[in-house]
Amino acid sequence: MREITYLEAVREAMVQEMRVNNDVFLMGEDIGIYGGPFGLTKGMIEEFGPERVRNTPISESALTGSAVGAALMGMRPIVELQFSDFITVAMDNIVNQAAKIRYMFGGKGKVPIVVRTPSGSGVGFAAQHSQSLEAWFTHVPGLKVVQPSTPYDAKGLLRAAIEDDNPVLFYEHKLLYGLKGEVPEESYSIPLGKADVKREGSDITIVATSIMVQRALEAAKLLEAQGISVEVVDPRTLFPLDEETIVNSVKKTGRVIVVYEAVKRGGFGAEIASLIAESEAFDYLDAPIIRLGGAAVPIPYNTILEQKAVPQIDDIVKAAQSILNKVTV
Amino acid sequence: MEKTVKSTLSNKEEMLELLHQMQVIRTFEEQVEKLFQAGEIGGTMHLCIGQEASAVGACSVLERKDKIITTHRGHGHSIAKGMDIGRMMAELLGRETGYCHGKGGSMHIADLDVGHLGANGIVGAGLPIATGAALASKMKDLGYVVVCFFGDGATNEGAFHEALNLASIWDLPVVFICENNQYGMSGSVKEMINIEHIATRATSYGIPGKLIDGNDIIQVMETVQEAVERARRGEGPTLIEAETYRWRGHSRSDARKYRTREEEAFWRKNRDPIALFKNKLIVEGIITEEDFAHLVEQVQKEVNDAVEFARNSPMPSIDSLENDVYA
Numbered sequence A: 001m002r003e004i005t006y007l008e009a010v011r012e013a014m015v016q017e018m019r020v021n022n023d024v025f026l027m028g029e030d031i032g033i034y035g036g037p038f039g040l041t042k043g044m045i046e047e048f049g050p051e052r053v054r055n056t057p058i059s060e061s062a063l064t065g066s067a068v069g070a071a072l073m074g075m076r077p078i079v080e081l082q083f084s085d086f087i088t089v090a091m092d093n094i095v096n097q098a099a100k101i102r103y104m105f106g107g108k109g110k111v112p113i114v115v116r117t118p119s120g121s122g123v124g125f126a127a128q129h130s131q132s133l134e135a136w137f138t139h140v141p142g143l144k145v146v147q148p149s150t151p152y153d154a155k156g157l158l159r160a161a162i163e164d165d166n167p168v169l170f171y172e173h174k175l176l177y178g179l180k181g182e183v184p185e186e187s188y189s190i191p192l193g194k195a196d197v198k199r200e201g202s203d204i205t206i207v208a209t210s211i212m213v214q215r216a217l218e219a220a221k222l223l224e225a226q227g228i229s230v231e232v233v234d235p236r237t238l239f240p241l242d243e244e245t246i247v248n249s250v251k252k253t254g255r256v257i258v259v260y261e262a263v264k265r266g267g268f269g270a271e272i273a274s275l276i277a278e279s280e281a282f283d284y285l286d287a288p289i290i291r292l293g294g295a296a297v298p299i300p301y302n303t304i305l306e307q308k309a310v311p312q313i314d315d316i317v318k319a320a321q322s323i324l325n326k327v328t329v
Numbered sequence B: 001m002e003k004t005v006k007s008t009l010s011n012k013e014e015m016l017e018l019l020h021q022m023q024v025i026r027t028f029e030e031q032v033e034k035l036f037q038a039g040e041i042g043g044t045m046h047l048c049i050g051q052e053a054s055a056v057g058a059c060s061v062l063e064r065k066d067k068i069i070t071t072h073r074g075h076g077h078s079i080a081k082g083m084d085i086g087r088m089m090a091e092l093l094g095r096e097t098g099y100c101h102g103k104g105g106s107m108h109i110a111d112l113d114v115g116h117l118g119a120n121g122i123v124g125a126g127l128p129i130a131t132g133a134a135l136a137s138k139m140k141d142l143g144y145v146v147v148c149f150f151g152d153g154a155t156n157e158g159a160f161h162e163a164l165n166l167a168s169i170w171d172l173p174v175v176f177i178c179e180n181n182q183y184g185m186s187g188s189v190k191e192m193i194n195i196e197h198i199a200t201r202a203t204s205y206g207i208p209g210k211l212i213d214g215n216d217i218i219q220v221m222e223t224v225q226e227a228v229e230r231a232r233r234g235e236g237p238t239l240i241e242a243e244t245y246r247w248r249g250h251s252r253s254d255a256r257k258y259r260t261r262e263e264e265a266f267w268r269k270n271r272d273p274i275a276l277f278k279n280k281l282i283v284e285g286i287i288t289e290e291d292f293a294h295l296v297e298q299v300q301k302e303v304n305d306a307v308e309f310a311r312n313s314p315m316p317s318i319d320s321l322e323n324d325v326y327a
């Protein structure tokens, strides 16, 4: 099959949806001829024109809020925020408005917006351009949160997000933009709320999100050489969350490591760990659940410190080795 | 005590110092660009080459106790406020000796000791903070004025409007300097703002709005001086729009498709703030070409020393990762 990058997959999903649905349009800063800070929207204004690829002033609040209004009146806007950190400037529109309108209005009206934005560290952009704040939004009823880890998932999940009648936060990852993978040319959709077992194994389950899926897969290869069989489960969407796939995997392996880039404290991995502890998989656990997350620090500029601040392949390998020694049978 | 801009003008020493600072900014950034291209500096960088006059002009009329706050494009302001280029370069190289021990980098460089309240990675975020710093000055009668630098693009953020209004109703000692370099990242002022001059926005908040040639350092000095005096007298904020142009792309990779090479050439040829000032000083007989040539040579040495210092500095220790999260 044809291979394209994660970045191209995101673009292709938008382009294909915009071709078939005139209500879908894109708003964001520098998404016109500049192509966005990562070149993701390159070529889109040429195809769809400035009416549907709307280059906005630097006004995250107004642009997200106007997406809410347009969505309520029948449009299906996609908002691009250049870096997910800037979501703080758009917060009211997402949290107090988009998320709550339908419920507050007694079940009338809907707000089908997608807020697409790259998160994560690893490129030396420091504290205000590197965060992973996705857990915040899983805490807000009314929002859906998606975190694709491969080009294939990015394309299919984005179509599902655009077609969804609810506000969806679509978290891309800067370090994944260049990742290549097989992606069908035709349009397809991956349902929100369906996890994917990225690798099957029998000794340990690693539940990982976003870039950590790729790191977990790398770690699994190294562990395989040591005779350790790792299963990697990628929830793909944090809400809705496919609890069943996670629980079944843990029942099979009896050991689980949850890996995420966000600050460990209060990160979404805590939710995953608790749901496992509350589930029937609890009885199958042969060792305490391990959570690997980011250090409780703003992301530092210096690359050595930056790498140290979030889980790396080596940390996953070590955690796997340690969970096997902690057998409590 | 207050020196006037006119009296400064005739003083060769002081004039050379202004020229020297502008040249340091330019050479420093040219060096940063080279190190970035060579991979010695990571992340991203935003160069202010072509905008040196507003930084140096504005800071030259400040007292040491006065504060500034800047943006992602803040190397010039930092140098003009008195930061050491060796420690700045060390920060860009992520070293322990850098102003932020390598944790901040270019977008977060700061030095409270010289009254520099930080660059900022969030467009528009500096304005409310500057307003608050001015509030502290007023509440505790500390006598300092805050100068807040930001770009044209930032004036489309809510933070700009809210801060100007607040500073106005409380008569706070803050001077808002908008460096209108004609573009945000790619969005031109003409496309993104439906009025001709950003300075006009001051009217909405009942404060003076001044439009000046930001590449004419004397105009910058005179206008900022007046605004600073007004602020110090307790009469409140001023909005200054300094028209200028960024010569380089927005950041590390920018094909500059949103503007023409002719436009760039026009600004470089006719509106180079350093050349304009240098020529003025030569015409008025205050300095000679030789003085300038000597100065350029001197500045190159200083910048080389800064690089040397940075390169020889250690990386921060891994153990420092979790230091300084809380006070």
Ligand SMILES: Cc1ncc(C[n+]2csc(CCOP(=O)(O)OP(=O)(O)O)c2C)c(N)n1
Residues within 6 Å of the ligand: A029, A058, A060, A082, A086, A089, B046, B071, B072, B073, B121, B122, B123, B124, B150, B151, B152, B153, B154, B155, B181, B183, B184, B185, B246
């Ligand atoms: C809240 C926020 N939105 C967007 C950005 C991305 N960004 C960084 S600089 C920039 C352009 C800023 O333009 P302007 O204010 O004119 O300053 P200039 O870069 O021209 O100095 C943009 C869009 C950001 N850093 N913060």
Ligand SMILES: [Mg+2]
Residues within 6 Å of the ligand: B151, B152, B153, B179, B180, B181, B182, B183, B184, B185
């Ligand atoms: Mg600008």
